[in-house]
Amino acid sequence: MRILRAIFGHSSGRIGGVIVGVYITVAMLAMLGLTPHNPITQYRVDRLHAPNGVYWMGTDLFGRDVASRLMAGIGQSFTVAFFSVAFAALAGTVLGLAAAWLGRRWDGAVMRIMDVLLAFPAILLALLIVTVAGPGTWTSVVAIGIVYTPIFTRVVRGPALSLKAREFVDAARTFGSSSGYIVTRHLLLNLVAPLTVQVTLALAWSLLTEAGLSFLGLGTQPPAASLGLMLSDSRNLMETAPWLMIFPGLTIMISILGFNLLGDALRDILDPKMRRAPA
Amino acid sequence: MNYLMRRLATFPLVLLGVSILVFVAIRMVPGDSITAMLGTEAGLLTPAQRDSLAAYFGTDQPWFVQYWRWIGGILHGNLGISVTYGRPVLDVILERFPLTLELAVLSMVIALAAGMPAGIYAATHNEKLSDLGVRIAAMIGQSTPSFVLGLLIIYTLSAGFGVLPAMGEFAPLWQDPLRNLSQLILPAITLGFAFAASVTRISRSAMLDVLSDDYVRTARSKGASARSVIWRHALPNALIPVVTLSGIEFGYLLGGAVIVEQIYALPGLGRMVLDAIQQRDYALVQGSVLFIALNFMIVNLLVDLAYVALDPRIRLGES
Numbered sequence: 001m002r003i004l005r006a007i008f009g010h011s012s013g014r015i016g017g018v019i020v021g022v023y024i025t026v027a028m029l030a031m032l033g034l035t036p037h038n039p040i041t042q043y044r045v046d047r048l049h050a051p052n053g054v055y056w057m058g059t060d061l062f063g064r065d066v067a068s069r070l071m072a073g074i075g076q077s078f079t080v081a082f083f084s085v086a087f088a089a090l091a092g093t094v095l096g097l098a099a100a101w102l103g104r105r106w107d108g109a110v111m112r113i114m115d116v117l118l119a120f121p122a123i124l125l126a127l128l129i130v131t132v133a134g135p136g137t138w139t140s141v142v143a144i145g146i147v148y149t150p151i152f153t154r155v156v157r158g159p160a161l162s163l164k165a166r167e168f169v170d171a172a173r174t175f176g177s178s179s180g181y182i183v184t185r186h187l188l189l190n191l192v193a194p195l196t197v198q199v200t201l202a203l204a205w206s207l208l209t210e211a212g213l214s215f216l217g218l219g220t221q222p223p224a225a226s227l228g229l230m231l232s233d234s235r236n237l238m239e240t241a242p243w244l245m246i247f248p249g250l251t252i253m254i255s256i257l258g259f260n261l262l263g264d265a266l267r268d269i270l271d272p273k274m275r276r277a278p279a
Numbered sequence: 280m281n282y283l284m285r286r287l288a289t290f291p292l293v294l295l296g297v298s299i300l301v302f303v304a305i306r307m308v309p310g311d312s313i314t315a316m317l318g319t320e321a322g323l324l325t326p327a328q329r330d331s332l333a334a335y336f337g338t339d340q341p342w343f344v345q346y347w348r349w350i351g352g353i354l355h356g357n358l359g360i361s362v363t364y365g366r367p368v369l370d371v372i373l374e375r376f377p378l379t380l381e382l383a384v385l386s387m388v389i390a391l392a393a394g395m396p397a398g399i400y401a402a403t404h405n406e407k408l409s410d411l412g413v414r415i416a417a418m419i420g421q422s423t424p425s426f427v428l429g430l431l432i433i434y435t436l437s438a439g440f441g442v443l444p445a446m447g448e449f450a451p452l453w454q455d456p457l458r459n460l461s462q463l464i465l466p467a468i469t470l471g472f473a474f475a476a477s478v479t480r481i482s483r484s485a486m487l488d489v490l491s492d493d494y495v496r497t498a499r500s501k502g503a504s505a506r507s508v509i510w511r512h513a514l515p516n517a518l519i520p521v522v523t524l525s526g527i528e529f530g531y532l533l534g535g536a537v538i539v540e541q542i543y544a545l546p547g548l549g550r551m552v553l554d555a556i557q558q559r560d561y562a563l564v565q566g567s568v569l570f571i572a573l574n575f576m577i578v579n580l581l582v583d584l585a586y587v588a589l590d591p592r593i594r595l596g597e598s
Contacts, residue, residue, distance in 0.1 A: 012418070115289070116296035119572035121534035124552060128568075131556045132307045208424050212538055215426050216553065231426065235542075238434050245434060249427040257422035264418075 006269045013265025019258030023074055030075035035068035040223045048241050058243040060233070066243065069225035070251055076226050077255070080140045080219075081206040087145030088206075089199055092152020093188070099153070100160035101183050111157070114150035122147045122205075123212055130218045140219050144209050148202050155198050160187050193270035200266055204259035211252050227252050286580055294573060298353075301568040302346055305561050311338070316362050316558065336362055338561070349565065358569075359562030363555065368566035371551070375535075376570075379548040381452060382463055382470065382539075383532035387525055389471030394478025395521065401479070402486035403509060413479060420476025429469040429542040449546050466543045470536055474528055481524050485517040492516075519589050526582030533578065534571040 007013035029035070036056065037043075043063040051058040057066040099110040117125065129143035163169065163186065172182050213219035214228030222229065227248045234244035313332050314321040324332070333339040337348060337359075352359055358368035394417075401413035436442050444465045450458040489495060490513055498512045535549025548567065555563040 112289075112292060112296065115293045116300060119293055119297055119575050120568065121531050121571060121575070123537055124534060124549075124568070124571070127537070127553060127556060128301070128304050128564075132304050134309075204422070211424060212426065215538060216541065228426075231430065235430065238430070239438060242434060242438065245430055249430060253419075253423050253427055256424065257419065260418060260422050 003269070007262070007265055010265040010268060012261040013269070016258050016261025016263075016265055019254060020262055023078065023255050023258060026071055027075040027078040030068075030071035031079075035065075035071045037065035037068045039068040039072040039225045040064065048237070050241075051243055057247045058241065060230075060241075060244055061237060066230075066247055069230060070227070070247055072225040073227040073230060073248065074251065074255070076137070076220050076224065077207055077210050077252075080137060080144065080210045081203050083141040084144035084206050084210075085148065085199055085202045087141060088148035088152050088202060089195065091145065091149045092154075093156050093191075093195065095149070096153040096156025097160055097183055097187060100157045100164055101179065101187070107157075110153065114153050117146070117150045120147075122209060126209060126213055127216070127218060130213060135213075135218045135221055137220060140210055140213055143213070144206050147209065148206065151202070152195075152198060155194055156191055159191055159194060163187050163190055197263055197267045197270060200259055200263035204256045204263065207252070207256055207259065283580075283584070286583070290573075290576055293576065294569060297572045298350065298565065298569055299346075301565050302342075302349070305556070305559070305564045306342060308556070308559055310559055313338070313362070316560075336360060336562070349562075353569070358566035361555075361560055361563040363558045363560045363563065368562050371563060372548070372567050372570050375546060375548045375551050377451060378449065378463075378545060379533060379535050381459075382467055382536065382545070382547060383529055385463055385467035386471040386474055386532060387529050389467055390474035390478045390528075391521075391525060393471070394475040395482050397475075398479040398482030398521075399486055399509065399514070399517075401483045402490065405487060413483070417476040417479040417483075421473055421480065423473055423476075425469050425473065425536070426538045426542060428472055429466070429539055432465055432469060433542070444543060462543075462545070466536070466539050466545060469539050469542075470532065474525075477524055477528070478521060482517060482521050485520040486513060489513045489517045515589060519586060522585050522589065523582055526578055526585070530575040530578035530582075533574045 007017050030039075041064065043059060043065070045063065046055065046059050047063040048061060049055050049059040049063075051066075055065050055067065057070065059065055060069070095110050095114075099107040120128075125147050126140075126143040129146060130139050133139040133142070169182060169186055172186055177185075210219055210226075211228035211231070214226040215232045217229070217232065219228055220226035230248040231245060231252070234241070234248065237244055313324075313329060313336075317324070321329075330339065337345055340348070349359060356369070358372075360366065361368050361371050364371050397413050397417070401410045404410045433444060436444065444462075449462060452459045495508060495513055498508050503512070533548075535547050535552060537549035537553050539545075540547040540550040541553075548571070552564065552567050552571075554560075555567065
């Protein structure tokens with residue numbers, strides 16, 4: 001709870017926290033089916049309606065309610081973002097700790113594999129994985145998860161290496177603590193702060209990548225709603241129905257903004273060294 | 280020198296990894312390249328015709344033979360033949376690369392030209408209202424996906440001014456520089472916007488860091504003018520993080536900007552790879568991914584070497 005108070009005491013943390021909170025609430029409402037209309041029902045008589053009292057954000061080419069589809073899209077994007085970041089954070093932490101603790105050949109092998117993954121531009125690697133496995137929610141999760149694993153591995157390995165050389169780790173060894181105990185208790189617990197910051201920022205990138213993949217038609221498949229797909233579909237109707245572009249565009253932007261603000265605030269709060277120069 | 284050699288020595292290893300990964304991955308995509316190339320006409324092929332096509336592109340061999348041939352070819356500068364273009368892969372890549380390179384350079388120029396002055400200005404006006412303004416703008420900029428900005432630009436131009444971005448046949452820089460620039464400026468702004476925001480943020484925080492260093496205080500106390508302190512004393516050191524960030528971002532841009540190329544209908548590297556993946560054009564996917572990875576590694580190495588040039592205190596490879 002102390003961390004929550006600290007976030008709300010930080011100006012960008014407050015804004016970021018509220019944005020993220022609102023999005024999570026909307027995502028949960030959508031997943032419970034509590035949208036103003038059914039997101040995939042086509043109200044054919046009301047096609048391309050401008051925003052009004054019934055359809056708050058208008059309707060699309062098929063007469064589907066844009067507000068409901070946005071809510072469903074947020075649910076979709078957040079599901080992919082959370083699971084893919086959880087994947088990347090878990091895999092990256094395990095690999096980074098293993099590389100740092102086991103050292104030598106393990107370290108070399110793990111880091112070379114990460115170099116290989118990092119040599120791919122993120123979106124291309126994700127594209128390749130999605131094409132191999134066929135588009136869909138869980139494919140996006142795995143693809144985005146793999147893309148961001150190397151970043152977590154690096155975030156964990158560096159500090160873990162320097163922690164490993166510290167006296168308290170030597171002391172724990174001489175007391176006879178097991179490797180497992182030292183790695184989880186002394187290394188991992190000391191890495192919680194940088195990991196928290198990284199997770200928050202990774203959620204922003206992951207939302208961006210998910211929207212990018214579905215924009216290219218390789219994410220969530222129609223008729224299910226997704227923010228990237230809605231934006232991509234809006235291109236041909238831009239002049240007649242600008243609301244089809246503006247609402248999903250702003251929705252994506254503000255969600256990324258929220259996580260970026262929150263990540264910045266967490267970095268200021270958790271990393272005292274950075275406090276001198278909040279970026 | 281030693282460091283350079285050791286870094287270069289890791290290149291073949293990483294490239295080998297990339298080559299295996301992409302080789303295996305693209306072969307796991309369901310469907311075969313001949314059907315993907317010919318579409319419905321593939322049904323008209325006799326088995327003999329299909330076999331001879333497969334033999335021509337080498338896809339009739341077991342995978343390890345294909346891989347071996349491919350690697351052997353690369354060592355002789357031959358990346359294979361693209362199934363979709365019917366031409367050598369290297370030619371296809373080199374035809375697309377100038378656009379991607381130009382777009383990356385333009386975006387970086389925009390990002391540095393807008394981001395560095397903004398960041399330095401904010402740092403020297405720390406905690407003032409103008410600093411807050413720059414920070415808010417940079418935060419919003421960094422959170423704007425390129426595809427959202429791209430569509431907003433196109434919409435504003437067409438709805439507000441009744442003009443559309445210059446599309447159509449792409450004009451290479453050396454043939455029609457004006458037309459080329461008019462085609463690339465909007466995509467470059469689209470890509471450069473978030474990039475500029477990152478540059479602003481990093482140059483602001485680097486500058487703030489440096490400005491509180493002892494040597495800057497010394498320079499101030501010996502009576503150096505504010506201008507000289509900022510430009511001569513602080514800036515060179517504040518540049519290091521900016522170089523890192525721009526270098527990495529530039530390296531990624533050299534891999535093609537799939538989405539922005541798609542929005543502005545530009546024939547760049549990114550869209551070519553996307554199409555190649557969807558067409559199961561094995562040779563083209565493999566060749567271009569390898570090409571992109573190599574570029575990325577070279578740019579990263581250059582960034583590391585630039586550290587030493589900017590800060591003689593840094594000795595690479597000794598940590």
